[in-house]
Amino acid sequence: MLKKLLPLLALVAMPALAKPVLTVYTYDSFSADWGPGPAVKKAFEAECGCELKFVALEDGVSLLNRLRMEGKNSKADVVLGLDNNLLEAAAQSKLFAKSNVPASAVSVPGGWDNDTFVPYDYGYFAFVYDKNKLANPPKSLKELVEGPQKWRVIYEDPRTSTPGLGLLLWMQKVYGDQAPEAWQKLAAKTVTVTKGWSEAYGLFLKGESDLVLSYTTSPAYHMTEEKKDNYAAASFAEGHYLQVEVAARTATSKQPELAEKFLKFMVFSWLPERHPYRQLDVSGDQGHPAGRV
Incomplete structure (x- = not known):
């Protein structure tokens, strides 16, 4: 009888041993093989003991549109790739939760004062x-x-x-x-x-x-x-339009603590060491955020 029960007990224990999955909606050039996504995935998974899953869409506006369509049924834990021009619409959707990342931790042109959306690139x-x-x-x-x-x-x-x-x-x-x-x-x-x-x-x-x-x-x-x-x-006489890209955790996330950990990882652990094509000040130090080139 014991021999028959052991396989059943093993099956029951398997879900408990499975790694938690953090689902991040982002744009396709972030998650592409040539983008920063694979390196982010490898580095974060080494820290979190979890599986990081990217769901890629064409671009940032598509991300917000997708989340609006899915509403409370969305599987997204984090959305990475919105920007400063979408903040008002994103906030009005009430689909995002506070980040618990202090706004004072990052500095972007014009300043930053938002407790939900976290800049990771500009x-x-x-x-x-x-x-x-x-x-x-x-x-x-x-x-x-x-x-x-x-x-x-x-x-x-x-x-x-x-x-x-x-x-x-x-x-x-x-x-x-x-x-x-x-x-x-x-x-x-x-x-x-x-x-x-x-x-x-x-x-x-x-x-x-x-x-x-x-x-x-x-x-x-x-x-x-x-x-x-x-x-x-091309350098334009009128000047150039600023984009600040942000990430945020969703209000319906089934992994809220892991989502918060990912936001902090992006700002404090991964970004200051990689991708020198754009700059983001992190606590006064020059960081090198990921994103489109």
Whole structure:
């Protein structure tokens, strides 16, 4: 009888021995093999004794849309990839819980005062080009939009992508009431509008456009990782629009303590040591956050 019971007892004990799973919704370029996701997963799992599971979507706006659709039934414990332009909408959704990460622990341009959303990265939007193919890039947003040059441009959809939303607000800031007319002019130079950053940048690298909406730090990635110095970010006279990317734990998380631990890990343990393409001050020290290049 004892021999028959032992296998049954082992089956009963198995769930208790299983590692807890932390589910993180993020954008596809974060979790991609070439992105920071695999390194984050390896480092955090070594600390937490858990399994870190990424669920990847096209971009930040898609993350919020997905969470809204799922509501209280969402399996997400953490959402990583929203940004400062989505904070109000995200807060109004009431789908997120306080982080328990002190806002004073991180410093971003303009300051930070939010007890729910935790900055892990910031950068400035820019149109990136290949110096070998484009000798005279636009020197302002207005020149890009209004200039006679027939530049081919790719950018992201503001309904699904945080860079796309950033461009929408950037255009509004520069053009004000004349923004609709400016968009019509830009449309004449537009090759395509993509759902997310990865698709847009990939098309640019394949030669489908002269310029692509990305970040001022994109050329640094190519120089550091690929030893290529032919990519540059066009410097615009109007200045560049700031993006602060944030992470937050969900109010419905089944692993709230683990979710909080992950947020603190991202800010204090992992980010200060890796990815020098963008900068984030962590308790006064220069950190190197992950994210799109």
